[in-house]
Each structure stands twice: as C-alpha cells, then as structure tokens.
Amino acid sequence: xxxxxxxxxxxxxxxxxxxxxxxxxxxxxxxxxxxxxxxxxxxxxxxxxxxxxxxxxxxxxxxxxxxxxxxxxxxxxxxxxxxxxxxxxxxxxxxxxxxxxxxxxxxxxxxxxxxxxxxxxxxxxxxxxxxxxxxxxxxxxxxxxxxxxxxxxxxxxxxxxxxxxxxxxxxxxxxxxxxxxxxxxxxxxxxxxxxxxxxxxxxxxxxxxxxxxxxxxxxxxxxxxxxxxxxxxxxxxxxxxxxxxxxxxxxxxxxxxxxxxxxxxxxxxxxxxxxxxxxxxxxxxxxxxxxxxxxxxxxxxxxxxxxxxxxxxxxxxxxxxxxxxxxxxxxxxxxxxxxxxxxxxxxxxxxxxxxxxxxxxxxxxxxxxxxxxxxxxxxxxxxxxxxxxxxxxxxxxxxxxxxxxxxxxxxxxxxxxxxxxxxxxxxxxxxxxxxxxxxxxxxxxxxxxxxxxxxxxxxxxxxxxxxxxxxxxxxxxxxxxxxxxxxxxxxxxxxxxxxxxxxxxxxxxxxxxxxxxxxxxxxxxxxxxxxxxxxxxxxxxxxxxxxxxxxxxxxxxxxxxxxxxxxxxxxxxxxxxxxxxxxxxxxxxxxxxxxxxxxxxxxxxxxxxxxxxxxxxxxxxxxxxxxxxxxxxx
Numbered sequence: 001x002x003x004x005x006x007x008x009x010x011x012x013x014x015x016x017x018x019x020x021x022x023x024x025x026x027x028x029x030x031x032x033x034x035x036x037x038x039x040x041x042x043x044x045x046x047x048x049x050x051x052x053x054x055x056x057x058x059x060x061x062x063x064x065x066x067x068x069x070x071x072x073x074x075x076x077x078x079x080x081x082x083x084x085x086x087x088x089x090x091x092x093x094x095x096x097x098x099x100x101x102x103x104x105x106x107x108x109x110x111x112x113x114x115x116x117x118x119x120x121x122x123x124x125x126x127x128x129x130x131x132x133x134x135x136x137x138x139x140x141x142x143x144x145x146x147x148x149x150x151x152x153x154x155x156x157x158x159x160x161x162x163x164x165x166x167x168x169x170x171x172x173x174x175x176x177x178x179x180x181x182x183x184x185x186x187x188x189x190x191x192x193x194x195x196x197x198x199x200x201x202x203x204x205x206x207x208x209x210x211x212x213x214x215x216x217x218x219x220x221x222x223x224x225x226x227x228x229x230x231x232x233x234x235x236x237x238x239x240x241x242x243x244x245x246x247x248x249x250x251x252x253x254x255x256x257x258x259x260x261x262x263x264x265x266x267x268x269x270x271x272x273x274x275x276x277x278x279x280x281x282x283x284x285x286x287x288x289x290x291x292x293x294x295x296x297x298x299x300x301x302x303x304x305x306x307x308x309x310x311x312x313x314x315x316x317x318x319x320x321x322x323x324x325x326x327x328x329x330x331x332x333x334x335x336x337x338x339x340x341x342x343x344x345x346x347x348x349x350x351x352x353x354x355x356x357x358x359x360x361x362x363x364x365x366x367x368x369x370x371x372x373x374x375x376x377x378x379x380x381x382x383x384x385x386x387x388x389x390x391x392x393x394x395x396x397x398x399x400x401x402x403x404x405x406x407x408x409x410x411x412x413x414x415x416x417x418x419x420x421x422x423x424x425x426x427x428x429x430x431x432x433x434x435x436x437x438x439x440x441x442x443x444x445x446x447x448x449x450x451x452x453x454x455x456x457x458x459x460x461x462x463x464x465x466x467x468x469x470x471x472x473x474x475x476x477x478x479x480x481x482x483x484x485x486x487x488x489x490x491x492x493x494x495x496x497x498x499x500x501x502x503x504x505x506x507x508x509x510x511x512x513x514x515x516x517x518x519x520x521x522x523x524x525x526x527x528x529x530x531x532x533x534x535x536x537x538x539x540x541x542x543x544x545x546x547x548x549x550x551x552x553x554x555x556x557x558x559x560x561x562x563x564x565x566x567x568x569x570x571x572x573x574x575x576x577x578x579x580x581x582x583x584x585x586x587x588x589x590x591x592x593x594x595x596x597x598x599x600x601x602x603x604x605x606x607x608x609x610x611x612x613x614x615x616x617x618x619x620x621x622x623x624x625x626x627x628x629x630x631x632x633x634x
Contacts, residue, residue: 003290008172011288015160017156018156026082029060030083031051031062032065032082033077034077034148036234038069038076038226041076043077047096051064054104055107060108062107070090070148070149071144073388075092077094087120088121089121091113091117091118092117141390142351144234146161146235153273154276158237165353171287175249175250176205181355182352183201183360184198185355186369187372191344210251212342214246214255215342216256216349217313219301219313220260220263221308221476222421227452231350231376232269233266236273237277239270242351243255244282244294246352255297257299258307260301270298278295283295304478309524311325312324312524318337324524367394370438371439376390376451379400379455381456382408383401384405385405394436396433397431397433400453414455416460418452418453418454419448420450422533423532425533427536459557463498463499464499467499470533484523488530491518494510495511495534500559503548507545507549508549511538512535554624555624565623567609569595573617573619579596579613581612582612587600600629
C-alpha cells in the first residue's frame, strides 16, 4: 500500500470513530457551559454545578460539557442548550436560578426560556432564528469557529468537526508544496509587525542542518489582551495541528509551546491536547504511518513581557536571562540551541490548518490585498460588549467599536482607541473610519500587535494614558540597551511631572526627541516601539499636553494632582450625610451654615463623595485646576 493510502486509511479510522462519538453525543440533550477563564471569573463553575445537581434531582438525561470561550465575554456565564426538535440556543448572564429553570422548563418541558436567550444559533419550526449578538453581521469566525462549541479536552470533538484533516493532507504532500501554499496565501504573523509567515518558514527550511525546531509563542503579556489565552483554552488542538504542519514543512522533529505560567488553564489544556494527540498517533513517531516523527513539549515562561520577543524567548528557554540578542542571525537560521527555528504566534498557527485544507485562494477572498484573512481583537476598556471579536481585515474601527462592541457605556463620548498593546498607538475619533490592517495602522502611528484594543472615553486623559503604557514598558525593559533602559525612564519622568502639573515649556519637544533616540538606540521591538503611545498621543492630542503644561489643568479631570473635589452649596441637601459617611479620611465636615465642605488638605481624591452624592442633588463636582476651588469660595 502506498504511503498516501496508509495515511488516509489511518486518519479515516480516527475520523469515523470520532464522528460516531460526536453523533452519539447529539442524540440526547446536550448542555455546553463556557468554562474558560472569563466564564470562571463570572461564576461558570457554580452554574455547571447547579445544572448537574438539577439533572440528578429531576432524573433527566443530558450530556453536560465544559467548553471554551465564544468571544462574548460581556455576557458570561454562557450556556448553550441542544435539545432534539429545537435549534441550539445560547443563553447569557446565566444565574443559578436561570440554570435551574433551563433544566426544569426546557429540558423537562418544552419552554425554551427565550427571555434569557442571547441567540438561537439556527432556525427551525419551533424557534425562529434570532440573535442579540451585536457582531453578527460584522464578524467572520475562522480561528474562533469552534471555540465555545466543543470540549477542548476531548480530541474526538475536534476531529469529528474536521480537525487534523489538514495535517493528514499535508503529510500526503511534499513539504515544498505545503510551503508554497502558505506563501501564496499571503498569511502574515498575527503576533506583532505582520512578517510574512511563508518567508519565515522558507528561510528555516532552506537553512542547513538536520536539527530544527518549531515554537508556538503564547507569551501574551499586553495589558488588555487575552486572545491567545482564550484560543488555547477553547481549541488547543487547532494550534497544535498548525504547529505540526509547520514542523513537517520546515523539517523539524521537536516543537514547543512557550506559555506564560499565569495562564494555568491554558497550560493544562494544551498539555492534555498533546497527550491525546500522542495517544491518537497524531504526535510521536511515524505519525499516521507517514514516516514523519514529531513531538511537542510545554515550556512555561515567568511572565516577562520582553520574552514575547523571539530572541529573548529563546534565551529564556535555554536557561539564560530573557534578554534579546542581536539580529542577524535570525532565529529562522540560528535559533534555539543555535539551530534553525520557526517561532509563530498562536493565531498565526491557528490559520495554518484552514489554509492547507482550503487553499491559498480561499484566504485571499477575505481581508485586503496586503493583509489577507481576519484579525482577532480583544475588546477592553470603555466599551459595552467586551470580549473577543474576529473580523475581516479592512473592517473599520467604527464597525468594531460600535457594531461589534455596541459603543461606549453610560452615554459617554468616544475619545480614542489604544490598539496594538503597550507598544501600539492611540488613535482618535477622526480615525474611526480607517480600515484595520497592518499597513493602515502603521501609517496612522499604531500597529496591529497581538490584537489588544482598549477603548477610551471622554473621561480618559491622554497624557495619563501615555504615562500608564510607558510605565509598563519601562518596567518590563530588560535593561540591556542604554536608550531603552535610561531613555524610557527619562521620558516617564517627564510624563509624570506633566501629570502632576510640573511640566515645563519644551517638555513636548524633549519627549519627541527622546522618543526618536529610544527607537534608534534599542535592540529589540520592545524598545523600538515603547515610545509609540507617547508619539501618537502627542500627534493627536497635543492640546491636552499643552493644557497640562501651560494651564496646569487636566481637561479630562483624571490626573489627581490637577483636580479637586468641591461641594456646591446651592445644591447640597443639609440633612443628607451621604458624602460624610463615604469619606475614608474624614475630610468632609459641616460648616456653620450646615453646608458640607471638603477639607482640601485632608482630601485624598478618592471620588467616594462624588459617587455617594445622590443623583437628584449632584452637589459634588470635580474641578481642574484645583485653584478654582479657592476661587469658588471653598
């Protein structure tokens, strides 16, 4: 029997067994409970317990599975119910009481409890198709297509829905053919600057030497980013399959997942996926009878942001301090242990099985010419519907913020979006109609990065935002480069002085000069991009910097040194003591006219009084500059 037929026959047996198990599961009611980190934080494990207890009490038969994250983190805990005769229905904001009713009224009767439903995922005669998912018309799930719908700890579910078919197909082809497919697709790395994946693989494949490695970079450390974590918790086999195809293509026999230890659930599920793949003959020696040997281990990082950079990651794996190295040589020619090494992000590897199975032309049907495919974003900050969103490249920021994220809460005005993590940039309202792709973001002073998207509203001070992100990168600097170590420290000192009202004329110009020096004098991407939040906020919000420096005023009323709290006498209700009781430092007293007054010397500016003041009075206000309090007769 030919090698191709052996591979096909072995995989067909796996597929048939998995499909039979999957179909058997669907013959009776099936309840999916999202227990990724976002679900657990919202109480999903308690919901899971209630569902199991109610099933036991009622004597009803149903399969209950723990699944991953669908991306609708704002509505967690999420429960999806499959019942014969009904479409699958997804329920959000599930409480223990709602969970009990789903078992009693829906499984025990025929009431689908639509008052608690977010969406009927399909339509039939019993329930029409409907959806409250705000991203329905915008999102196009490729990487996230199985997330939240399969048990991530059961390889049969992934195989039954088409998983590992791409690996089996790749093993039956010449590695060079697989490489050409990846190159033709135009796939760009989803973890940073968007380097062409095919070129990286080709460099490694052509590098001399028999010993080569492939590494999945899951060291996700951006504030506000959680895409990689959610994917590994929800569908680890997709990433593992992509890593195996990469190994076959470049000629590697050993692979690694580099995952930060702060992701314990992701680590556990990846380890289980690796073990299950070994048992199924999809890892190890002679995979599917192809003659290809490949195995994978997990390396847990200690949480240093700089270790997301390829050469620092390699140094960490070799037992050295996580410090970046000079390039060239690049890892693709001299990486782990000096051997040719391909390092790809979680989302990049997740794309690989889809491209191999569907072809390069399929990927180019989505996105733009320069940025084919989709982008996965983590929506965080001042947005109504936080969570994950996968949209075609070229989708505008406005569509992501307002159509996917449902806009800004509390009726506040949109101010900016910080995109690309701490090394990205802050883009203003005028950029909302800009298409999202690698090149457009770069031209606007931001970057795609790993996909973090933090939404800011009118209450956010852009000088403070720049200070916050620079403080993060400055603390995460490894200190190897003088300009990164000292330049970012000096920039941070200037920003801190400005937010305290101690800025000086010329500070803006000095920040710009230092930013260029830090970019030019840094070895790795962390240092070269660290000034981006400062550069972009000066570019688009220079007036806020000038207000802080020239007027000692924070227009957004955010910088504590530049604000003060004041109680309006004409609005203060004399018999109300809400503000007095809320103050943790007893800074509020009643004067001789029985009006509440804030002692500015004692006030710690915690805003407790502002929050405690009854909305019908609105007697407590914030002012900037603080001197206005004295002018108003405090």
